[in-house]
Amino acid sequence: MAKIKPTLSLISNAAGTTPATDEGPLSVALALNTTDDITVDLVDQQLITCSTSNAKILDGSVITGLTTSGFTPGSIGCYIYMKNTETSGTNKILVAIINANNSATPTAPNDTALTTTSLDQPTHQSLRSFTLNPGEFAFFPFDYIGDIYVEASAGTPKLEYWRFDRG
Numbered sequence: 001m002a003k004i005k006p007t008l009s010l011i012s013n014a015a016g017t018t019p020a021t022d023e024g025p026l027s028v029a030l031a032l033n034t035t036d037d038i039t040v041d042l043v044d045q046q047l048i049t050c051s052t053s054n055a056k057i058l059d060g061s062v063i064t065g066l067t068t069s070g071f072t073p074g075s076i077g078c079y080i081y082m083k084n085t086e087t088s089g090t091n092k093i094l095v096a097i098i099n100a101n102n103s104a105t106p107t108a109p110n111d112t113a114l115t116t117t118s119l120d121q122p123t124h125q126s127l128r129s130f131t132l133n134p135g136e137f138a139f140f141p142f143d144y145i146g147d148i149y150v151e152a153s154a155g156t157p158k159l160e161y162w163r164f165d166r167g
Contacts, residue, residue, distance in 0.1 A: 005036070
């Protein structure tokens with residue numbers, strides 16, 4: 001089995017640091033580091049051009065072949081890395097992780113309604129899970145329960161996408 005070793009480092013100066021552009025959010029300096037060894041077997045990598053219409057980029061039931069059973073926590077799944085490759089501007093990537101609700105076909109975000117599940121709506125009804133601003137990234141485990149959708153807030157930003165299947 002292959003391994004990956006994700007490492008996260010959070011570093012920040014203390015508040016009141018001079019110059020103010022290097023000032024941190026806390027009264028003390030922060031230096032948090034953590035690393036893990038993860039066994040993986042399959043890697044999928046894509047560079048996805050997002051549009052202002054949502055698109056399903058991962059269908060959990062298709063990948064696993066499971067619909068209602070076999071999803072023992074931690075037994076199947078993957079690790080997802082996503083990055084908005086834009087380096088400036090305002091083209092954000094909206095991401096939705098849609099729960100299967102005991103179904104192999106979760107409800108897709110509604111792209112046309114003004115006050116419902118569309119990813120770009122600012123209401124509690126939106127199915128948006130998070131937003132990647134230009135240059136931002138996310139790395140997280142995903143148990144293949146449901147689907148992942150992406151949508152651009154404007155323009156056609158590119159999403160760097162990696163899926164590392166649990167080994």
